[in-house]
Amino acid sequence: MLIMDEKIKLDTDKDIYVFSDLHIGFANKELNYEIISFINDLKDDNIVILNGDTFELWKYEDFTVTPEENLKKFEEILEYYGNDIKELIHHENVYIILGNHDYGLRFINNLREVIIEKYHKQCLITHGNNCSKETSFKTLEKSEGLFYKFVAWLSSKISKMFSPFYKVKKSEELFNTLYDKFSDSDDDILREVKKHLNYDVIILGHTHQYDHKQIGKSTYINTGKFELNKDFIKISNEISGGKIHLARDNKWIKWYWINTLKLL
Ligand SMILES: [Mn+2]
Helix, strand or coil: CCCCCCEEEEECCEEEEEEECCCCCCCCCHHHHHHHHHHHHCCCCCCCEECCCCECCCCCCCCCCHHHHHHHHHHHHHHHCCCCHHHHCCCCCCCCCCCCCCCCHHHHCCCEHHHHHHHHEEEEECCHHHHHCHHCHHHHHHCHHHHHHHHHHHHHHHHHHHHHHCCCCCCCHHHHHHHHHHCEEEHHHHHHHHHHCCCCCCECCCCCCEEEEEECEEEEEEEECCCHHHCEEEEEEEECCCEEEEEEECCCCEEEEEEEEECC
8 A cells, every 4th residue: 555654663463475676667567467466466365565666667768767757657557557556556455665766656655664563573674775875765865866867878878789789678677687787785785784783673675686694683684586586575473473484486376485584
């Protein structure tokens, strides 16, 4: 559902699924349909948290990234993917956290942090774009995306230049591929995680790389990019206590746990 609060505390007995970096736009349309339908099936009985960059609102083709253009692209995405996506964004069990690629949603959904309190432990879920200056909310707010205008412009130029040779037609796809290879450094992420060590568990996305580390008394988990490896997190309530499952798969539904952490 769309929420204007920047931060909410969530108290639920339902299982919680966390996905990040879906980048739903007009690249990989077939895959996006599958992703939306997969998540849609979970939403009625569980809580679903979409942890940032759910939508690809940057416009690479003409580098217009004004707030109006962002919202216009969002409307186009909703129209393109139809009822499933409209149901998903308005459903009361679905929380959409802002990332840098869908920062343009802030006028209709400004949620930046979800905090889950369970078993006297606190878990923070946030996208993680504040780890670098260029993608931080502060910079985005100040420049209204000047940096992105440049990146998008460059990306579209490179795409056009190379497309006859490599058949890269869409700059949106190209940018995502580049980003997967040159994402934020471990130092940047670590610096960001260290700001939140008052939480027992810190769940970020943004880097597109699955990660799991113990830092002091806190556990840091990165959900990775669902579109790449089908990495996601399930926080379950079990009789034995709260558990965090880290799941991965290359086939829909038949996902398996790559790790299980005790939340208690
Ligand atoms: Mn991001």
